[in-house]
Amino acid sequence: MGELKKEVDELSGVETTGHEWDGLKELNNPLPKWWLYIFYASIVWSIGYWIVMPSWPLVSSYTAGVIGYSQREVATREFDTAMAERAETGSKLLEASLDEIRSTPELLEFAMASGSAAFADNCAPCHGTGATGFVGYPNLQDDVWIWGGTMDDIAQTISYGVRSEHEDTRFGEMMAFGRDEILNKEEIAAVANYVAANLAGSTPEEGADLALGETVYVDNCAACHGDEGLGSPELGAPNLTSPNYLYGNSVEAIEAQVFSPRHGVMPPWIDRLGETTVKSLAVYVHSLGGGQ
Ligand code: HEC
Ligand code: HEC
The missing domain is CATH 1.10.760.10 (Cytochrome c-like domain)
Known part of the structure; x- marks a missing residue:
């Protein structure tokens, strides 16, 4: 390689780098001061960051940094706090009467949110997403209740079911007047x-x-x-x-x-969903239209 020839550009008076492409020569202007300072500052910042925060991957772990920050720990802590708050709101909900729930926005909001989510997951297949029911599966939007429409009635139906295998199930059967030849x-x-x-x-x-x-x-x-x-x-x-x-x-x-009556079966939910969710469901179903 021959030595590059430095020369000064006639028009600008700036030295060139000696690189030349098809007669165009590159001027050797110094980098702007502001750019350089930001560049040095970022180097200093990144070294500081490596020391303080978790940064470099190692074979089986990573450099933890002097303050030991961990996003996973932060997330776990936030999750635990949220769960503790949930449990607290849940136990307040269990103790509250319908009137108290209605007049406490925190409880009402909690019950409606968890009730509607649990309804979509567990009840919609039989009662419909809009709770308007199907043939054999009652409409829960109207104000007519087979088993009673107070909060307690609804909670009991949801807890133990109807003609279910639960020992506390609601039960009632109409005779088969035709099949059993009671009536002609x-x-x-x-x-x-x-x-x-x-x-x-x-x-x-x-x-x-x-x-x-x-x-x-x-x-x-x-x-x-x-x-x-x-x-x-x-x-x-x-x-x-x-x-x-x-x-x-x-x-x-x-x-x-x-x-010949059908004797529809509604499953019991208390053991599967627990008291808090059943109460939330009762609040939600009661609010749908015709709670008594
Ligand atoms: C496998 C189908 C099925 C599922 C799932 C189901 N139900 Fe039912 N549900 C029924 C049937 C059938 C009846 C009517 C029983 C009868 O003939 O009295 C009923 C009745 C009810 C009643 C009483 C209505 C009244 O008029 O008194 C309520 C309240 C109710 N269900 C709520 C729920 C809730 C809340 C869920 C979800 C946790 C749910 N059901 C899930 C089948 C189901
Ligand atoms: C022992 C109580 C009992 C007697 C008596 C009885 N029923 Fe019922 N009936 C029920 C029950 C419980 C149901 C709920 C559904 C089921 O069992 O299939 C029902 C349901 C019905 C339904 C269906 C309602 C619907 O929403 O679709 C009709 C209609 C009905 N009964 C008419 C009669 C008639 C008519 C008689 C008299 C010949 C009669 N029942 C006698 C208890 C009774």
């Missing part, structure tokens, strides 16, 4: 038409014997569903004047139910 075909048709016409507000068949239907109802049904058809939460006998029938309010649907 004419009586079943008559009572189904009577329920449709006088309680459900749906259309009876033409020429139906509503007088016979009434007799059959009073003798066989009123004990559980009530004289006026308003149902009984103790027995789990639905309100027959509600528009949201579990199994449909047409004459055929009612006949099918009277012939």
